[in-house]
Amino acid sequence: MFVARRNPQLNRNDELIHLLSIEGLPASIVLHILDTAGTFLSVNDRDVKKVPLLRGKSVFNLFFENSTRTRTTFEIAAKRLSADVINLDIARSSTAKGESLLDTIANLSAMHADMFVVRHSQSGAPYLIARHCAPHVHVVNAGDGRHSHPTQGLLDMYTIRHYKKDFTQLVVAIVGDIVHSRVARSDIHALTTLGVPEIRAVGPKTLVPGDLKEMGVRVCHDMSEGIRGADVVIMLRLQNERMNGAMLPSAGEFFKTFGLTAEKLALAKPDAIVMHPGPINRGVEIDSSVADGSQSVILPQVTYGIAVRMAVMSIIAGNTA
């Protein structure tokens, strides 16, 4: 017998109760998140930069894998919504003592957690938590393995919409280590959902395999071909461990071929924007003159990231399982 599995992120009324992945979310929910983020962005202009939507709620940041930046932006977002934020450096505590993931969750639930923000090296860990937590508890995926990093994908969409307004005419090039990147995966799903007609995955064969075509992207192993005529260039961080894994000859070699310099950027549209999820490696995937140049929107991305995370947390907290 065929049993249709519901999207675990949605309740019976198709409202968002967890954010686990952009894959499978209708465009209407993605756009609602972006619109709500716009409201929260204006909170920064007030005397009182705080709203009481999550007052009395406890948000637990569970980072099984380190990420100071992502954890900090979630913490700021939760605090601007008036939540109490508890940061747990899980990697160095319970798990190290041998506690299972679900036992950790059960214990934290007994401390009256209302929301878990989860970063885990294993793909799917946030799904497991969402499936086993109490009905009033909400889960946000802050990056799981190579699978998904939905809030980064959403803040990238917010940034693109801010500068380009309309998604349906755009050429977006994603450059670098696509195969290991949860950011790339989330961006590709989000761009597809929002109707971007041409998404290019640009990089060497070891990092951009041909079967990525199945995700509906155009694979380019040539940087000039990948960048030419693009409206948006998303550079990905080259992770050092890839260099050791014999996937690349050297950082210098990568920069020469796929590093974004002013010269290569000139092939894109004159008003193209340059994005990067950070932290950037100057001189490895991006030249300083580009990172600090007039087409770079890398720092606005960080600002929008807080508003987008406020939107996600407030929307899921307002919906019940």
Next chain:
Amino acid sequence: MSRFDDLDAESLYAGLLAGVRGLLGPGAALVGIWSGGAWLAERLQRDLGLPGEAGVISSALHRDDFSRRGLAGADPTRLPFEVEGSHVVLVDDVLHTGRTIRAVVNELYDFGRPASVQLAVLVDRKGRELPIEATCAIARVDLPAGQRLSLARDASGRLSFEIR
């Protein structure tokens, strides 16, 4: 007490225009509560010959029923004047439980401390749940608790009341 059938929004608006004119003094600023109140404030700003645009304020970020309603789609608050020390005249279509006004006053204070806040509404509907009253209300009605009375605006800008 009026009956719903007697609520002609356009003729009530004429009353509101006269009422709000009486509330305005130096340093006064009109602020409409999204959405019906914002339409009224926009029109009052024009008809009273006030410079610039009226403010718009949303209750969404301070609602006490957030956990049940979630974030309803609302325009963000836009206050094109210095709130600190100003004399604010809030404008809304219907005053009912008073909860929207409570939320909106909190929202206002996130931008500064006004010198005074007054409230002008087209309709004062019975059923207050908080100690909040309008400075100026043009009509009074009593409707069954489950009914929702709100202002509608057609393409030509004409206002009418509807019940859901």
